[in-house]
Amino acid sequence: MMDEFEAIRPYADAEVPAVMSRLFTDRDFLDILLRFRFPRLANTFGWLLKPIIAHRLRREFATIDSVDALQHKIEAYVDRTIERATDGVTYSGVQHLQPGRAYLFLANHRDIVMDPAFVNYAVYHAGIRTPRIAIGDNLLQRPFVSDLMRLNKSFIVRRSITTRREKLAAYQVLSAYINHSIREDGESVWIAQAEGRAKDGDDRTDSAILKMVHMSRKDQPFAEVLAALQPTPVAISYEYDPCDLAKARELYTRATTGSYTKAPGEDDASIALGITGYKGRVHVHFGAPMSQVADDPKELAAALDREILCGYRLFPVHYLAYRMWDAQDPAISVPSAAELFEPAELQRAEAQWGARLAACPPEQQPYLIQQYANPVRNQYRLNAGLPL
Structure with missing residues (x-):
């Protein structure tokens, strides 16, 4: 059954050791780690430090043979990163979630990497399994980024395709995968409420996302298919957005010139700033999972909006x-x-x-x-x- 999802699914436990050894020999990956860990020495002593970093990684992760074990191992690093760049993370509504149940988390979208990271942080610390994460292929230009994300339970949304026929086929597979993940595998899924970040702070659910989820089960009523996935609204509130100035520049450029073209490496810079930049306080609120939903995608989108916008701190x-x-x-x-x-x-x-x-x-x-x-x-x- 999983073969049809081969190109987009997260890595399975059996694949973890091979993917990790590939990562530990990837020059781009080691280069980024080196610059992050030893910014002053990277240029002069990079040739000497890279093999040492690779050796230490191999030794430290030698016993990791499953996705859960890997997430458990890196949780301390994630917590440290979060604590360094925030004045504290709080969460509410986790009492609505039951261990062993799978949910379709629909969240507002402000930051490429940190939105799902904060949701993971909240559910992990509440003793709930972390969800699989939808991530656009536009962010996976380099092989090591794709490997890293798929190791961390991410699956790929193919945004870079252009023809209508290809898009329909890709959305069909994506829809089938989301349904399969929640219904068959019992694994929750996190997906943003709309494509792209809400750069103007106006968080709204795009009903096209909900229609896409229904797409692979068109023969069944929309309300029935969506209700079975337990749609769960999630509001992620940042006191300060590290990328707010970049977003203001983009909105201004669009308003004055009619368009905006990203500079090479701009996504990478946004990701880095989003992870390390100061956020003040962060709050994650989980609304109650919806066991009954409207039969109209626009009505469901409006219901999700009410929960997300009122749950925003x-x-x-x-x-x-x-x-x-x-x-x-x-x-x-x-x-x-x-x-x-x-x-x-x-x-x-x-x-x-x-x-x-x-x-x-x-x-x-x-x-x-x-x-x-x-x-x-x-x-x-x-x-x-x-x-x-």
Whole structure:
């Protein structure tokens, strides 16, 4: 059965040792580790340090022979990375999840690598199996990145194909794989609510994603197929987005020129900044899994949006940005940050927000403000019973 998924599926336990030995001889991979671990020595002593790093990796991972064992082994590194770049990660709603059940996690999408990493962090620490992760092939240009992601339970979404026929065939396989993973393998799946990150902070579920999930079981009602997958809304809230200035620049460029072309290596830079950049506090909220869903993809998308947007944690910076926004909504009443937060917390936020604004060219600032203000508008509209 798994043969039809060969090109996109994560690696199986039996493949782990061979893939790891391939990684430990990959020059690009060792180069990145070297620059990360010894930035000052990389250029001068790279030739000497690379074989030492490869030897240490082989020794340290010699006994790893399954995906679970690998995730368990790297959890300490992941925790350290998370703790270094945040002021703490909190999570809520994990009580809705039962060990041994598989879910379709549909999450808002702000960061390429860290969104699923924070979901993994939350479920791992709650004693729930980590999900398989959907990742676009546009991010897997180098073989070692593909190997790393597929070792870590990622499966590939083929975005780089262009013809309609190829796209349909790829989505059919993707749909079948998601259904197979949850129904047959009992493995949860994480997928972003829409293709691409929400660069303007306006998190919305694209109903086309939900239609794609149904695609391989067209002979059964939409509601029945989706309900069997236990769609679970996930809201990931970053106090500060390390890529916010880059997103503001892109939005400004699109607005003024009509298009935006990524520079070579821009995705790699976004990934690196997203992982290591300062995020402040991070909160992950799991809504209750939906055992009954609407028979209309747009209605299900709206239901997911309500859960995700209301589960989003608003920090002082969001209220500070909303106060500056020229698109404030007259239909809602939003309190000031001073009414909601302690003076010391607010003071820290004002200093950090001021520094971010100062680093952003004046013409791009409206797009920076919008990223932080949109979640406030969306949540307050929903809480007031108004449509989005």
